[in-house]
Structure formats: structure tokens, C-alpha cells
Amino acid sequence: MYDTALHAAVRPQDAKAYLMPQDAPLSTTSSSFSSVGTCPDNCEEAMAQAHDEVNQIRRQGPGAVDFNMAEGSYREVPAEVMRNGRITQAYSDLARDMPENHWVRLASYVSVQGGCAMRQFTNPSQNWPGAVSDFPQNGLAALGDANVAIFESIYPPNRMAANCGIDRFLECVENGEIEVNENIVRAMKQMRDGDLRRAANTIARYEQEEVVQPVYARWPGTFQTMAAIDTVNVFQDMTSIPIARTCTRDGLVPLEGSISNPRDRVDYYEALLNEMYRIEGIN
DSSP states (O other), X not given: OOOGGGGTTOOGGXXXXXXXXXXXXXXXXXXXXXXXXXXXXXXXXXXXHHHHHHHHHHTOOOEEEEEETTTTEEEEEOHHHHHHHHHHHHHHHHHHHOTTOHHHHHHHHHXXXXXXXXXXXXXXXXXXXXXXXXXXXXXXXXXXXHHHHHHHHHHHHHHHHHHHOHHHHHHHHHXXXXXXXXXXXXXXXXXXXXXXXXXXXXXXXXXXXIIIHHHHHHSHHHHHHHHHHHHHOTTSOOSOXXXXXXXXXXXXXXXXXXXXXXXXXXXXXXXXXXXXXXXHTOO
């Protein structure tokens, strides 16, 4: 769910209240261990239904226009930003449908911050200290790559579990009718047993070690530049994020360690989860 690099480009002076997908307060007590959506009788069809949603979002093209308040002009919204908006909405909807899934609850916040970071690369007039001329384009592409990689790897089985119920989901896996990463299966069993924090951590480790790390390998120079900018700009924390659904630099949860180290990112995920629990009043 969380990738620090998704947020490395957000700067306090650029943190305007961009419109992002919003959601109503999530329940802290209700549960959806039973089905909450349309669930085909066939297990393969049920999983395909979730993958179809992901594929539709992946095909999202650029938007027509966005009004630039600073310049008083319209410009095209990049596909990466448009996709992020739809991904964020999907996470928010799933968090409402499956409140016991604390990984996706946190994703509904963090994906907003990913979109805020992406928007910083959409203005060609931005000055990036020490960056090569193609850094904004590469940065947007790299963040979009990470955003989609996480979504397409983790969202479908979680959406199917919400649609069909965790017991039905696990039955489909155990019968060999669908193939799902063992970490997701383990997390679903932990959710079923009421160990919600451990379930979230299980998904987070899978996300950071197996899903996100290959993205860093595809964009090593871009992510190194992001880290270098943060090192040079000692007066502004550009890699930490808040638990918020608007673009803000208030209430940052400080990142300790390196954004390129998956263990450090897992530790940071735990810090973000703790802050979400504090904000939402979850014990």
C-alpha cells in the first residue's frame, strides 16, 4: 500500500487543496465478513470480475482539462493522475465495504497523498534542484508505475473477498479454483480470526518486498534523484506524509531510514498504521 517514493515530490509551498476522492467516515466496529457485493457462483468469474475493474482503470487515459489556479490557464491532466484518482476511489469504496481490512483503510489515505505527489510533476515550470531535464516526466511515470503495481497486485483478491465474503474466498482458494498469493491468503485468515493489525502487516510486507521493490529496480536513477533532493533540501521534509485525504504537509508522520530499503518502508508503514489508529480511534 505505502510507497514513500509516491510522495517524495510533495513540497509544502505546493501543497494546495486539490480536489481528491473523499469518503465518509469509516466504521470502526462493523464488519463485512459476509458478502457485500455481487458474487458470481463460479470462483473464477468472481475473481475475473475484480480484475475487470482493475483493467478498466489501467486503461484510463489523460483527462481533458484541469484549471491551473496559479497560471490562470487550463491544461491536460496526465493519465497517471487520472488513474490515481480512480484507484483512490476504489480503495475508499473497498474500505467502506470491508472495514476489517486495515491495509485498505490505510490505502484510502495514502493513495490520496500519492496523487498529491504526482501533481507536483505535472507543471513543467517547476525547478528541481540538481535534476536532469527529464526528471519531472520520469518522476511522474515512476510514481504511476508504483501506483498501478500495488493496485493490480493487491486490490483484486481483496475486492473478491469483500464481494463474496472471506469464507467463500478461502474456499475458492482451498479448492484450487483460483490462485492467490500466499501472503494475501494468510492475511485473509488473520482477518477472519480477528487479528486485524497482523493481517494489515502481512499485506504490507508483501507489498513492499515483492510488489514495490521491482519498481525501484526499474527506476533507480529517478528514485535516487528524489532522495537526493530531499537530502539537499534540509529545511523541508519531502518524503514523509500525513494521514489525510487532502494535499497537506501538516501532521507529517516522519520517515526514518531509506526509501529504497523495503524493511525501512515496512517500518514506516507500521508508523502510518499507528497514526491512522490514533486518528480513527481504533484500539
